[in-house]
Amino acid sequence: MIQAQTKRRLKQTNHGTKILEAAESIFAEKGFYLTTVEEIAQKADLGKGTIYLHFENKRGLFLSVIERKLDILLKKIERGIKKGKSPAEKIRLATEIHLNFLEKNRNFFKIIHIFSNQFKKGMGEELFKKVAAKNSRYLEILQDLIEQAIKGGEIKPLNSKKLAVILVGIVHSLTVYWISQNEKGSLFKDHLLAWEIFWEGAKAL
Amino acid sequence: MIQAQTKRRLKQTNHGTKILEAAESIFAEKGFYLTTVEEIAQKADLGKGTIYLHFENKRGLFLSVIERKLDILLKKIERGIKKGKSPAEKIRLATEIHLNFLEKNRNFFKIIHIFSNQFKKGMGEELFKKVAAKNSRYLEILQDLIEQAIKGGEIKPLNSKKLAVILVGIVHSLTVYWISQNEKGSLFKDHLLAWEIFWEGAKAL
Amino acid sequence: MIQAQTKRRLKQTNHGTKILEAAESIFAEKGFYLTTVEEIAQKADLGKGTIYLHFENKRGLFLSVIERKLDILLKKIERGIKKGKSPAEKIRLATEIHLNFLEKNRNFFKIIHIFSNQFKKGMGEELFKKVAAKNSRYLEILQDLIEQAIKGGEIKPLNSKKLAVILVGIVHSLTVYWISQNEKGSLFKDHLLAWEIFWEGAKAL
Amino acid sequence: MIQAQTKRRLKQTNHGTKILEAAESIFAEKGFYLTTVEEIAQKADLGKGTIYLHFENKRGLFLSVIERKLDILLKKIERGIKKGKSPAEKIRLATEIHLNFLEKNRNFFKIIHIFSNQFKKGMGEELFKKVAAKNSRYLEILQDLIEQAIKGGEIKPLNSKKLAVILVGIVHSLTVYWISQNEKGSLFKDHLLAWEIFWEGAKAL
DNA sequence: AATGAATGAGTCTTCATTCAT
DNA sequence: GATGAATGAAGACTCATTCAT
Numbered sequence: 065m066i067q068a069q070t071k072r073r074l075k076q077t078n079h080g081t082k083i084l085e086a087a088e089s090i091f092a093e094k095g096f097y098l099t100t101v102e103e104i105a106q107k108a109d110l111g112k113g114t115i116y117l118h119f120e121n122k123r124g125l126f127l128s129v130i131e132r133k134l135d136i137l138l139k140k141i142e143r144g145i146k147k148g149k150s151p152a153e154k155i156r157l158a159t160e161i162h163l164n165f166l167e168k169n170r171n172f173f174k175i176i177h178i179f180s181n182q183f184k185k186g187m188g189e190e191l192f193k194k195v196a197a198k199n200s201r202y203l204e205i206l207q208d209l210i211e212q213a214i215k216g217g218e219i220k221p222l223n224s225k226k227l228a229v230i231l232v233g234i235v236h237s238l239t240v241y242w243i244s245q246n247e248k249g250s251l252f253k254d255h256l257l258a259w260e261i262f263w264e265g266a267k268a269l
Numbered sequence: 270m271i272q273a274q275t276k277r278r279l280k281q282t283n284h285g286t287k288i289l290e291a292a293e294s295i296f297a298e299k300g301f302y303l304t305t306v307e308e309i310a311q312k313a314d315l316g317k318g319t320i321y322l323h324f325e326n327k328r329g330l331f332l333s334v335i336e337r338k339l340d341i342l343l344k345k346i347e348r349g350i351k352k353g354k355s356p357a358e359k360i361r362l363a364t365e366i367h368l369n370f371l372e373k374n375r376n377f378f379k380i381i382h383i384f385s386n387q388f389k390k391g392m393g394e395e396l397f398k399k400v401a402a403k404n405s406r407y408l409e410i411l412q413d414l415i416e417q418a419i420k421g422g423e424i425k426p427l428n429s430k431k432l433a434v435i436l437v438g439i440v441h442s443l444t445v446y447w448i449s450q451n452e453k454g455s456l457f458k459d460h461l462l463a464w465e466i467f468w469e470g471a472k473a474l
Numbered sequence: 475m476i477q478a479q480t481k482r483r484l485k486q487t488n489h490g491t492k493i494l495e496a497a498e499s500i501f502a503e504k505g506f507y508l509t510t511v512e513e514i515a516q517k518a519d520l521g522k523g524t525i526y527l528h529f530e531n532k533r534g535l536f537l538s539v540i541e542r543k544l545d546i547l548l549k550k551i552e553r554g555i556k557k558g559k560s561p562a563e564k565i566r567l568a569t570e571i572h573l574n575f576l577e578k579n580r581n582f583f584k585i586i587h588i589f590s591n592q593f594k595k596g597m598g599e600e601l602f603k604k605v606a607a608k609n610s611r612y613l614e615i616l617q618d619l620i621e622q623a624i625k626g627g628e629i630k631p632l633n634s635k636k637l638a639v640i641l642v643g644i645v646h647s648l649t650v651y652w653i654s655q656n657e658k659g660s661l662f663k664d665h666l667l668a669w670e671i672f673w674e675g676a677k678a679l
Numbered sequence: 680m681i682q683a684q685t686k687r688r689l690k691q692t693n694h695g696t697k698i699l700e701a702a703e704s705i706f707a708e709k710g711f712y713l714t715t716v717e718e719i720a721q722k723a724d725l726g727k728g729t730i731y732l733h734f735e736n737k738r739g740l741f742l743s744v745i746e747r748k749l750d751i752l753l754k755k756i757e758r759g760i761k762k763g764k765s766p767a768e769k770i771r772l773a774t775e776i777h778l779n780f781l782e783k784n785r786n787f788f789k790i791i792h793i794f795s796n797q798f799k800k801g802m803g804e805e806l807f808k809k810v811a812a813k814n815s816r817y818l819e820i821l822q823d824l825i826e827q828a829i830k831g832g833e834i835k836p837l838n839s840k841k842l843a844v845i846l847v848g849i850v851h852s853l854t855v856y857w858i859s860q861n862e863k864g865s866l867f868k869d870h871l872l873a874w875e876i877f878w879e880g881a882k883a884l
Numbered sequence: 885a886a887t888g889a890a891t892g893a894g895t896c897t898t899c900a901t902t903c904a905t
Numbered sequence: 906g907a908t909g910a911a912t913g914a915a916g917a918c919t920c921a922t923t924c925a926t
Contacts, residue, residue: 102896262466
């Protein structure tokens with residue numbers, strides 16, 4: 065009896081995850097509009113209708129794909145930077161973790177990139193806002209750390225938000241480049257480069 | 270008779286431009302897939318069929334929108350950097366021109382951003398390659414300048430391509446931020462910030 | 475053991491009735507096509523699959539809803555008109571019972587109304603015919619009575635079937651009106667009006 | 680040039696009408712839900728998309744089918760009853776015209792019958808209200824005439840609205856019967872029967 | 885050249901029905 | 906018996922593209 069329950073629950077969980085993973089890879093490959101629900105269902109070895117038992121609609125599925133990964137990334141970063149002793153070191157750790165995650169989750173990065181572009185109009189509801197909020201959470205964490213570093217005299221007194229934006233921009237541009245090069249070599253190694261440019265550029269004299 | 274011909278040709282040219290401009294603003298607002306040809310035609314005060322006299326299809330129109338602007342930007346940059354005396358100054362000028370252009374052509378930036386995401390699949394032909402090439406031309410120019418600066422001892426001997434990627438990434442992330450802030454203040458002013466971070470981070474000790 | 479069996483059988487019977495009653499109210503509210511089996515199951519506090527243990531399919535359930543009520547109505551009428559002494563009085567009694575029943579079973583009337591419209595095509599089988607037959611049984615009863623009244627000189631020698639149709643039409647139109655007025659006042663009271671019009675219009679001079 | 684314009688306009692008009700007529704017959708045959716837009720398009724010898732150039736959606740088409748016919752019927756009745764000298768005669772004329780129209784437009788009647796049942800929920804907008812209003816316009820005309828007849832002492836002082844409802848009910852029930860009999864004989868001839876029952880039943884003593 | 889009516893391929897989404905548990 | 910997760914057929918509707926005028 066317990067066995068059966070467990071099995072069923074596992075099965076369900078698996079379905080949700082199976083769908084999210086199938087969706088992730090196809091959305092990453094083709095973008096939101098060229099991806100069909102049918103295709104996702106096939107890749108997940110499920111009927112089309114089953115998708116709709118787990119997600120309200122195609123859009124909801126797309127947002128869920130993002131939400132799931134953002135949660136994981138944020139948790140990793142929040143946990144990881146605790147090891148850093150100074151704000152500066154924490155920032156470096158965040159960059160390192162971020163690039164490491166993107167290397168292992170290239171699909172996710174592609175999707176995040178899509179996200180910011182494909183939903184210009186017609187948003188506004190619950191889930192979208194939640195995802196958008198999570199999306200900018202990382203930026204806030206960085207901004208906080210930068211502010212602390214500025215107060216501690218480690219970083220020049222520049223606009224902390226813009227510095228955070230720049231650091232993320234550096235990380236993203238390296239990722240885009242890495243992906244465009246068909247992902248040769250390790251993206252993770254670039255965290256030192258990213259960090260060096262940012263740090264030397266921003267540190268107090 | 271010649272008059273009439275001339276007039277007609279002018280008109281045509283105007284049509285092409287009218288369409289490109291209408292398309293630019295709508296693509297920027299709604300992305301590729303949510304934009305309908307009908308809408309573009311209306312904004313251009315033309316019949317839907319007329320669009321197809323000037324562009325092969327919706328996709329071709331989209332690429333043409335990009336191509337036109339990239340041509341202008343590249344010309345501006347190539348011309349502008351001639352005034353710089355050292356590679357370093359040329360790089361700074363390029364950044365300045367780039368941000369200045371993006372500020373004045375926010376629509377274009379949005380479209381470029383879309384470009385890199387919405388055409389994952391089904392590319393391969395002529396026009397697309399041309400646009401992709403132009404798109405990376407700026408990167409090449411920067412890479413060249415950075416290589417020269419490295420040779421001249423102005424910049425640390427790092428990977429020149431990645432440094433170019435990072436610089437463009439800084440510019441783009443600031444632009445995205447500026448747009449997300451509803452374009453308050455001048456984006457152009459940020460070129461000093463972008464430059465400072467990059468230069469201090471990359472310059473030889 | 476016997477107890478258990480009995481309980482179970484009772485339970486089953488209850489299930490059938492529970493489903494029929496849930497179905498009746500929802501079909502009445504939303505019509506056949508806008509009603510989902512899921513909804514009926516929920517209202518009946520049962521699983522969706524359970525519906526299919528008791529009825530062949532949605533259509534069969536719909537027809538069963540009608541059949542059950544028609545049985546009750548016909549029995550009431552057949553029993554009730556026995557008290558009438560002349561055919562004329564029996565007709566009046568039938569009208570009275572009919573309107574009384576409709577007042578107390580508005581849902582049923584709405585469903586009957588749907589019935590005649592929503593199954594234009596794809597009928598032909600057993601159950602449908604049975605329901606259609608029952609549906610016209612009342613008309614036959616009336617026609618018989620009218621024929622007797624004609625023979626007895628109480629009613630003008632007009633087409634008895636059409637007279638029956640007219641009488642039912644009067645009853646139905648008053649019911650529709652009553653329902654459209656949000657069922658204010660008593661529909662039952664109108665039986666005198668219905669009867670007066672019909673009787674004065676049809677009675678022999 | 681004028682030829683061309685005319686031809687085109689005629690063509691358009693024809694399309695609208697062709698669609699309405701195709702829709703009328705199929706809706707009448709199968710009801711709203713079992714009718715597919717595809718089917719209507721085929722019957723009208725047009726592409727599916729063309730339907731949507733002329734009507735907002737399936738529902739709008741359905742309502743338009745009704746609206747068109749109701750307009751014609753109401754005009755006929757309003758014009759026709761002018762010939763009557765007394766309210767009573769006008770009422771008789773209205774009944775005559777009504778039955779005559781239903782005989783010639785059986786499809787329309789079937790659709791009207793559907794109308795009142797299939798749109799229980801989810802209405803509320805413009806077109807629906809307009810159609811509903813037109814639908815009850817005939818009832819109002821009758822009610823007015825009956826009130827005049829009551830004032831003139833031709834008809835007993837009963838509830839004029841209910842009398843109108845009853846008269847329409849008689850007409851409709853005869854039509855339903857006639858249709859159920861596969862439309863043998865002339866429905867039109869029944870107007871005398873309908874009138875006799877109603878008039879003898881309602882007239883002042 | 886310019887138009888816009890016509891087209892139908894393509895997609896999301898719903899829901900009756902089945903069947904493993 | 907009872908369940909409800911899974912299915913996929915079916916259908917409304919959109920929109921890029923064509924082509925007769």
